[in-house]
Structures are given as structure tokens and as C-alpha cells.
Amino acid sequence: MDYTQLSAxxxxxxxxxxxxxxxxxxxxxxxxxxxxxxLNAFIALDEEQYLEAARGADLRRASGLRLGPxxxxxxxxxxxxxxxxxxTTAGTPSLAHHQPKRNAKVVQAxxxxxxxxxxxxxxxxxxxxxTSNNYHTGAVRNPxxxxxxxxxxxxxxxxxVATRMAPAGLGSDTGSxxxxxxxxxxxxxxxxxxxxxxxxxxxxxxxxxxxxxxMARSVDDLVLLDDAIAGExxxxxxxxxKGLRLGIPRGHFYEQLDAExxxxxxxxxxxxxxxxxxxxxxxxxxxxxxxRDIARPISGFESPRELRGYLEExxxxxxxxxxxxxxxxxxxxxxxxxxxxxxxxxxxEYLAALKxxxxxxxxxxxxxxxxxxxxxxxxxxxxxARPISGxxxxxFMGEQMLTTLAYVHNLAPATITGAPGLSIPVGxxxxxxxxxxxxxxxxxxxxxxxxxxxxxxxIFPPPTPPLx
Numbered sequence: 237m238d239y240t241q242l243s244a245x246x247x248x249x250x251x252x253x254x255x256x257x258x259x260x261x262x263x264x265x266x267x268x269x270x271x272x273x274x275l276n277a278f279i280a281l282d283e284e285q286y287l288e289a290a291r292g293a294d295l296r297r298a299s300g301l302r303l304g305p306x307x308x309x310x311x312x313x314x315x316x317x318x319x320x321x322x323x324t325t326a327g328t329p330s331l332a333h334h335q336p337k338r339n340a341k342v343v344q345a346x347x348x349x350x351x352x353x354x355x356x357x358x359x360x361x362x363x364x365x366x367t368s369n370n371y372h373t374g375a376v377r378n379p380x381x382x383x384x385x386x387x388x389x390x391x392x393x394x395x396x397v398a399t400r401m402a403p404a405g406l407g408s409d410t411g412s413x414x415x416x417x418x419x420x421x422x423x424x425x426x427x428x429x430x431x432x433x434x435x436x437x438x439x440x441x442x443x444x445x446x447x448x449x450x451m452a453r454s455v456d457d458l459v460l461l462d463d464a465i466a467g468e469x470x471x472x473x474x475x476x477x478k479g480l481r482l483g484i485p486r487g488h489f490y491e492q493l494d495a496e497x498x499x500x501x502x503x504x505x506x507x508x509x510x511x512x513x514x515x516x517x518x519x520x521x522x523x524x525x526x527x528r529d530i531a532r533p534i535s536g537f538e539s540p541r542e543l544r545g546y547l548e549e550x551x552x553x554x555x556x557x558x559x560x561x562x563x564x565x566x567x568x569x570x571x572x573x574x575x576x577x578x579x580x581x582x583x584x585e586y587l588a589a590l591k592x593x594x595x596x597x598x599x600x601x602x603x604x605x606x607x608x609x610x611x612x613x614x615x616x617x618x619x620x621a622r623p624i625s626g627x628x629x630x631x632f633m634g635e636q637m638l639t640t641l642a643y644v645h646n647l648a649p650a651t652i653t654g655a656p657g658l659s660i661p662v663g664x665x666x667x668x669x670x671x672x673x674x675x676x677x678x679x680x681x682x683x684x685x686x687x688x689x690x691x692x693x694x695i696f697p698p699p700t701p702p703l704x
Contacts, residue, residue: 239264244309244403244457248350251308254297258290258308258352265310265354269401272703275377275386277395279315280322281355286310289352296350304350306464311346312396312405315356316363317448318437319343322353326439327361327370330554330562337551340437342406342448342465349464354402357392361565362543363408363441364572365389366416366643367627372564375624379421379701380669384621387417387643393451394421398701404452404461410441410535411640412647414449415659415674419616422661422670422699424689425451426458429680430654433465440542442535444590445651453698455660455689462686472683474690478512481609482675482688487519489614489646492633496665501615504662504673507695508613518607520649521599527641527648530593534652537586540575567627567639593652597679600653604678611688614646616659616672646674656682658689662696670699 239261242250251258266283293308313319316326318336325331339347347353358376360368368376368391376391378384379399386395390407394417397405407414409427418425427449435446450461459472484490484505493501509515544556560576563569574580603612619642622630629636630643650657658675665671675692677685 240268240400242403243454244452245460247403248305248307248309248460251293252297252303258293259287261308262287262290262310262354265401268399272399272401275379275382275395275399276358276374277376277392277399277401278312278355279325279327279358279373279392282322285321286352286354293350293352304348306346306460307350309351309404310354310402311351312355312357312393312402313343313353314359314390314393314405314407316359316408316439317343317406319353319356322356324356324439326363327359327373328559328563329372330559331552334550334552336437338437341434343437345465346461351464357390357396357405359392360389361563361568363389363410363413363439364568365565365627366412366639367624368392368417369624369627370565377624378621378669379703381621383623384669385420385624387420387621389413390451391417394418394423394425397451397453398423399703404450404457407449407451408438409447409449409651410445411531411651412644414451415616415647415657416643418451418659419661419672420621420670422701423451423453424455424458424661424698425449425659426462426686427650427657428462428466428682429656432682440546442538443542444534444538444593445531455658455686455693459686459690462682468683472687472690474694475610475684475687477508477691479514480512480688481514481516481607482508483603483607483609483612484515484517485519485523485612485614486517488523492618493615494619494632496620496667497615497618497671500663500665500671501673504696511695516607516609518603520603520612522596523649526596526652527644530589530596530652531648533581533585533589534593536575536581537583540572540580565627597653600655601678611675611677611685613673613675616646616674617643618645619643620665620667620669620671650676653679655679656685658685660689660692660696661698664699668702
């Protein structure tokens with residue numbers, strides 16, 4: 237039996253029944269990691285630590301002890317999230333030997349539910365970019381075409397999950413960093429409502445916008461992880477599509493779609509309509525300038541302060557200035573130096589952005605109330621994965637555009653409102669790379685969004701990378 241083919245939920249059920257051991261499952265996944273090592277998904281894969289943890293899960297079952305809902309489930313953890321058994325490097329040289337004293341609270345929640353950590357995954361350096369082309373640890377490669385980016389910054393987790401090296405994993409999302417790589421690698425990724433998951437033990441970028449997010453090959457497996465992290469016990473069942481009202485904000489979200497993306501998106505919307513979904517075309521007020529006027533000033537002000545505080549409180553022994561000077565990836569070093577320079581965001585501009593944020597949150601709440609929709613639906617990204625090359629700009633609509641602006645265009649609003657966002661694959665481009673739709677819901681309605689996502693998967697089966 238090829239254990240790597242199983243969903244996270246099915247693997248847990250099989251190990252709980254005793255169909256196979258957690259150690260045997262670990263061995264199969266480790267072999268898979270060796271076979272696909274050229275994708276560069278992992279920074280650290282301590283096989284003995286992983287196998288020992290799996291044996292511990294088997295011993296618990298053999299001893300007749302109570303088994304958790306994630307019994308024996310291996311989790312891939314982005315390397316900006318602390319796991320006490322391995323360094324947390326954030327993919328940058330100055331933190332290569334940064335050994336945390338604790339597990340991040342999200343990791344501890346998964347361990348407490350019976351999961352095991354298999355390793356730390358690769359990322360854009362310090363999670364500060366969208367390609368996962370890390371000049372220090374090497375580029376993460378897209379499993380649909382090894383010459384293409386995996387998306388970022390949680391590219392390593394996305395690739396590990398998409399290729400069945402891991403059944404599920406954790407990423408982090410400040411501007412788009414769970415949903416973007418999930419979309420480009422053909423898996424499901426959840427950005428939970430801001431504050432739903434603890435940020436304790438996570439290398440920070442923006443207290444206002446940061447969150448950890450689960451990544452898996454199915455929405456059902458995202459529910460499994462969300463249950464454990466958020467302490468949920470009520471089941472999530474698919475929402476009936478017939479009569480479901482979903483907002484289609486054509487303005488901003490559907491503008492300037494890449495020619496390879498647009499046909500798949502329209503085909504997906506047609507499938508939803510044929511399934512009985514009521515597509516309500518209505519735009520969200522003030523969304524056009526939210527990234528420029530709200531997201532960027534907030535992150536620009538908070539990032540250096542949050543990073544400095546983490547370095548001091550974690551006992552890293554590294555100053556922010558040293559960390560920035562030792563950054564290898566040019567795009568990250570330039571961006572952070574700007575945050576520390578004479579043109580850095582000041583407090584007055586920051587406070588003005590926070591005020592605008594509150595206004596935009598009010599606009600967002602009104603959108604759902606006035607249009608009576610359960611979620612908004614839009615393309616997760618406006619363009620598919622591009623070749624691994626320079627990271628500052630990317631080709632879009634025949635011109636070079638800042639990579640950040642090209643890819644976060646549709647994804648920044650949820651990071652400002654704090655709303656849940658769920659990316660789901662809905663097809664492939666003519667070139668064979670994934671296309672995804674995102675569902676954003678009202679703030680705090682994570683389980684409702686997941687319920688709609690479960691229904692989406694009934695008509696949009698997840699793709700499989702052409703590896704085998």
C-alpha cells in the first residue's frame with residue numbers, strides 16, 4: 237500500500253485502527269522526500285527525530301492510552317514557526333543556529349492532538365517575499381514545472397503537501413503567503429481570521445496582519461487541522477450549493493487577468509452557477525487603494541519593530557541591523573533596509589493607516605449585509621506561476637511589474653480586514669499549471685467558509701502534479 241496517497245484524515249483513521257504504524261508511515265514519507273529532494277521543499281528533515289516521534293505515537297497506541305484526533309499525523313512546519321527540536325532559521329544566515337526554547341503555540345496544539353513534526357520547510361528569506369527563491373537556502377521549485385516559482389513565502393510547505401511528501405503543513409500569511417503558494421501548487425490553503433490562531437513562537441512581520449495558516453490537499457484536511465489548533469469540536473459539513481449566494485466583485489478582483497488564467501476562472505464560475513449558486517455581482521467599496529494606503533504603511537511600520545522585539549525576546553543574540561546586513565536575497569535586503577532608512581514609515585502615517593483600516597473593515601461588513609452573500613469569490617492570483625529568476629519584478633500583461641503588486645493584488649484585502657480567506661484549486665491553465673479561486677468570508681466566519689469550501693471540492697477535484 238502506498239501510504240503517501242492517503243489524505244490526512246484517512247491516514248489518522250488507519251493508524252488509529254492499527255492498519256499500519258506511524259513509523260511505517262514516516263518511512264514512506266521520508267522515502268518520498270528523498271525521491272523529490274530536488275524540489276527543495278525542506279530546510280531541515282531530521283529523520284531520526286521524526287522516526288522517534290512516530291515510534292512514540294505507536295507506543296502510545298500499543299499501551300492502550302487515549303489517542304488524539306491527529307494520532308501519528310506528520311506535519312511539515314514552515315521554518316519561521318518554532319519547534320523546539322530543530323532550529324528556527326527563517327531561511328536566513330544569521331539565524332542558522334537559532335534554537336527556540338519552546339514550541340510555537342500552534343505547533344504545541346497539533347502535538348497535543350497527537351501529531352508529529354516531520355521537519356522545517358523552506359521559505360522566502362524571513363518570509364519577506366512571494367517567490368520562495370531564497371538565495372541562502374535555494375529556490376523552492378514548483379512541482380508542475382521545476383523551472384517555475386512555487387509562490388511564497390510558504391513555498392516549501394506548499395510543495396511538500398502538493399507532492400505527498402507531507403499530508404499537511406503549516407505556513408504563515410502576512411500579505412498572501414499561505415494562499416499564494418497554495419494556489420500556484422494546486423492545494424488548499426486557509427488564512428484564518430486574524431487572531432484565531434496564536435502567534436506566540438512565530439517570527440513576526442506585522443502584528444496587525446500576521447497569522448499562521450494550515451495547508452493541505454483538501455479542505456476536509458484543513459478542517460482537521462483547524463479543529464486541533466482552534467479547539468473546535470462541532471463538525472463542519474458541506475453547504476448546499478443550490479441557492480447559496482456568493483459575491484462576485486468584478487471591480488478590482490477580476491480586472492487584468494492573465495490570458496492563461498481568465499478562461500479557467502470563467503469556466504469555474506459557470507460550473508458554480510450550473511450547481512445552483514447565485515452569483516451576485518457587486519463590488520467592495522474602497523478596495524482599490526487598500527494595499528497602497530493601508531497594508532503597506534502598516535507592515536512598513538510594524539516589520540522592523542516586530543522583528544527587533546522577537547530577536548531580543550527570543551534570546552537570539554542577533555541585532556536587527558546584523559540580521560539585515562547578513563540577508564542574502566537581494567529583494568529582501570533592499571526592502572528591509574528601506575524600512576530602516578530615512579524614508580521609513582513614521583508613526584503619524586502608521587496611525588492614519590490604522591484609522592483607514594477600521595473604515596475598510598466597516599465597508600467590508602456592510603458588503604455582506606447589504607448583498608446577503610455568504611462569501612465573496614475571486615481568482616486567488618491574477619497570473620500563474622512565473623519562471624524562477626529575478627524576484628523584484630515579474631512579467632504581467634506584457635510588462636514588468638513589481639512581483640508583490642502582481643501577486644498580492646487580490647489577496648491583500650483579507651489581511652487588512654482580518655477576514656478568513658480560503659484558496660481552492662479549480663483547474664489548470666493550458667500550460668498545465670494550477671488555477672485557484674479564493675473564498676473570503678465575514679470576519680470570524682472561518683467554519684462557514686470551510687463549509688462552502690467542502691462543497692466546492694465536490695465539483696472541483698484537486699489536481700495532481702505530473703511527477704509519477
